[in-house]
Amino acid sequence: MKIFLLLVISAFIILKVGWNVDECGIRSSLQAVVPVVWYEQTIDGSNQNPLITRFFHNKIGIFVSQMARCYFNRIGPEFIFDSVGIFGLMFIFYLICNLSTKKRWPILTVIAVFSLLPVLSINFPTSKLFVDFLAYFYKLLAIIGLKAFVDRR
Amino acid sequence: MLNRPFNILLLIVALSFLLRFFMLTTNPPGLYWDEVSNGYNAYSILKTARDEYGVFLPTVFRSYDDYKPPVYIYTLVPSIAIFDLGEFAVRFPSALAGVLTVMLTYFLTKKITGNYKIALFAAFFLAISPWHLQFSRGGFEANFMQFLTLLGIILFLYSFNKSWLLPLSAVSFGLALNTYQGAKIWIPLVLIMLILFYKKERISFGRKLILPTLILILSTLPILSNFQNSILRGKSVSIFSQKQENTPELLIKGYLNHYSPSFLFSRGDSIGRHSVSGTGELYAFELPLIFLGLFYYIVRQNIKHRSLLLSWFLLAPIPAALSDPTPHALRSITFLPIWSIFSAIGLFRLITSEFLKRIKPLYLSSLFIISLFNLVLYLHLYYVHYPKEKGPDWQDGYRDLISYVDNVKDNYESIAISEVLGKSYIYTLFYLKYDPKAYQQNGNSQAFDKFEFFKYSWEKTKPGRALIISSSFEGTGPKVLKEIYNTNKDPVFRISESE
Numbered sequence: 001m002k003i004f005l006l007l008v009i010s011a012f013i014i015l016k017v018g019w020n021v022d023e024c025g026i027r028s029s030l031q032a033v034v035p036v037v038w039y040e041q042t043i044d045g046s047n048q049n050p051l052i053t054r055f056f057h058n059k060i061g062i063f064v065s066q067m068a069r070c071y072f073n074r075i076g077p078e079f080i081f082d083s084v085g086i087f088g089l090m091f092i093f094y095l096i097c098n099l100s101t102k103k104r105w106p107i108l109t110v111i112a113v114f115s116l117l118p119v120l121s122i123n124f125p126t127s128k129l130f131v132d133f134l135a136y137f138y139k140l141l142a143i144i145g146l147k148a149f150v151d152r153r
Numbered sequence: 154m155l156n157r158p159f160n161i162l163l164l165i166v167a168l169s170f171l172l173r174f175f176m177l178t179t180n181p182p183g184l185y186w187d188e189v190s191n192g193y194n195a196y197s198i199l200k201t202a203r204d205e206y207g208v209f210l211p212t213v214f215r216s217y218d219d220y221k222p223p224v225y226i227y228t229l230v231p232s233i234a235i236f237d238l239g240e241f242a243v244r245f246p247s248a249l250a251g252v253l254t255v256m257l258t259y260f261l262t263k264k265i266t267g268n269y270k271i272a273l274f275a276a277f278f279l280a281i282s283p284w285h286l287q288f289s290r291g292g293f294e295a296n297f298m299q300f301l302t303l304l305g306i307i308l309f310l311y312s313f314n315k316s317w318l319l320p321l322s323a324v325s326f327g328l329a330l331n332t333y334q335g336a337k338i339w340i341p342l343v344l345i346m347l348i349l350f351y352k353k354e355r356i357s358f359g360r361k362l363i364l365p366t367l368i369l370i371l372s373t374l375p376i377l378s379n380f381q382n383s384i385l386r387g388k389s390v391s392i393f394s395q396k397q398e399n400t401p402e403l404l405i406k407g408y409l410n411h412y413s414p415s416f417l418f419s420r421g422d423s424i425g426r427h428s429v430s431g432t433g434e435l436y437a438f439e440l441p442l443i444f445l446g447l448f449y450y451i452v453r454q455n456i457k458h459r460s461l462l463l464s465w466f467l468l469a470p471i472p473a474a475l476s477d478p479t480p481h482a483l484r485s486i487t488f489l490p491i492w493s494i495f496s497a498i499g500l501f502r503l504i505t506s507e508f509l510k511r512i513k514p515l516y517l518s519s520l521f522i523i524s525l526f527n528l529v530l531y532l533h534l535y536y537v538h539y540p541k542e543k544g545p546d547w548q549d550g551y552r553d554l555i556s557y558v559d560n561v562k563d564n565y566e567s568i569a570i571s572e573v574l575g576k577s578y579i580y581t582l583f584y585l586k587y588d589p590k591a592y593q594q595n596g597n598s599q600a601f602d603k604f605e606f607f608k609y610s611w612e613k614t615k616p617g618r619a620l621i622i623s624s625s626f627e628g629t630g631p632k633v634l635k636e637i638y639n640t641n642k643d644p645v646f647r648i649s650e651s652e
Contacts, residue, residue, distance in 0.1 A: 065431075
């Protein structure tokens with residue numbers, strides 16, 4: 001019965017499709033910098049002290065915030081849900097809690113770094129490939145989490 | 154003699170007061186139409202004991218046919234009596250509730266964690282929270298509801314030693330239930346949490362539960378007596394009413410995206426009134442702190458009030474998830490102050506842990522610098538950018554428009570105002586402080602006195618000079634007199650006249 005449930009839920013996880021493959025990485029973040037800087041400096045207005053404007057609305061800060069947004073999109077629960085479904089999401093969460101409790105920081109670091117891959121892409125075909133790769137990586141984590149849950153004492 | 158934690162709490166409350174009241178009348182720029190409706194109905198109650206439709210002391214306010222719960226509007230009555238009808242009076246109760254919520258957060262966190270330092274951190278994080286500041290500085294009923302909910306929970310927790318607080322807790326929950334539409338789902342969830350997780354205490358109360366139960370039942374009467382109208386707003390935004398495909402998936406995604414790091418730390422809410430562009434609902438520096446705090450509470454089993462905190466964290470987005478759109482910062486205000494509490498616990502764990510002891514000064518000072526930058530950036534975006542960017546979301550321009558109309562109205566036989574930007578009639582009533590009795594007897598949302606309100610086109614029916622006010626993108630009368638601009642110097646209204 002355990003094995004049957006394991007197989008059924010794994011099938012749900014593996015067959016889940018529909019994750020967002022829109023490009024969001026280095027290229028799109030760089031493209032966003034100039035218009036965002038222009039927009040924010042325009043709002044600041046010509047009366048604003050230029051030092052203050054440059055301090056708050058600089059290219060590095062905007063680039064970093066755009067990249068952070070891209071990363072958050074890939075580690076966010078909506079993307080994970082789209083990749084693995086509700087059961088997969090629960091078991092990924094279980095796995096992460098389990099690893100945190102056992103202080104398996106290197107493994108958690110690897111998971112966090114893998115999620116960076118689509119964000120570090122520089123063109124659309126590569127980013128789509130990395131996004132798909134990440135989705136399947138989440139599926140793998142979900143199945144490992146499921147197995148860990150089933151085998152818990 | 155006041156002790157040190159109390160002194161620090163006073164400073165935090167003073168900071169929260171400053172952040173919530175500074176430039177309250179001008180930022181957010183303009184009053185949005187719900188604030189104006191609440192304000193004018195409260196003014197009408199003050200003058201005539203009736204709402205704009207002439208209903209005597211209503212338990213539900215018809216407003217724009219969305220049938221608003223009454224409590225927040227009634228709190229505006231004394232505010233308007235003291236400060237006169239205007240932006241400050243309409244926003245004062247919400248801002249004050251925001252300050253009191255910061256204070257309550259200290260007492261709640263101290264009760265839950267037993268640690269006054271964590272409690273002070275939590276109060277401080279809420280005092281500076283972008284999420285809480287955004288809704289404390291507008292006349293949002295949801296903010297007032299959350300204050301009452303928090304008060305109810307604290308009174309309940311303290312009633313274990315002082316049972317006379319239990320009826321007061323019930324009163325607080327009862328008032329919260331009648332403050333905001335989403336409370337119809339949130340308050341029952343809170344009560345279920347408290348009943349389930351405090352079984353022992355519930356049993357020990359015995360007959361003392363009778364009065365609070367009666368109070369709670371009585372508090373449902375305004376809703377039950379006007380049930381169809383009370384649920385109208387909920388039905389209009391519910392995902393179940395919208396006949397969409399795949400509603401279960403919508404519900405799950407709607408729930409999950411309230412935990413999205415993008416919503417919380419980067420993008421915020423897409424609705425202009427609900428967040429500042431360029432920031433999330435929380436500060437970026439809180440991300441690692443929340444992770445630490447949450448991890449501590451998930452992993453440790455035998456912490457007092459653990460179930461309450463974790464279940465609050467999991468149930469908070471439900472009222473928002475049942476509606477569209479999501480994520481919705483206002484409907485999920487039910488989260489507050491949980492995020493601040495987890496941040497505080499995380500910060501305390503970081504400060505007191507032995508982890509990487511040698512470089513602790515380095516990472517704590519880095520955290521301090523990043524948090525200072527986050528806070529200063531937020532204040533810059535809120536006070537410099539926000540009033541210019543989000544004027545249209547707050548109907549910025551109506552005050553100047555009606556002020557101009559008030560000065561010239563005696564020169565015209567009829568004044569026609571476009572409704573394209575929404576609800577012009579209520580702005581006219583509000584800023585003119587129009588006699589509620591006269592409006593109840595002879596007016597309606599299409600016309601009162603010499604004022605007429607039109608959508609898209611207006612036809613002159615009365616003889617004599619007419620003043621015509623249209624939005625800047627509509628057609629005008631033959632002679633343009635003036636344009637009204639918003640804070641960003643964009644044209645909003647065009648005023649013309651016709652003989």
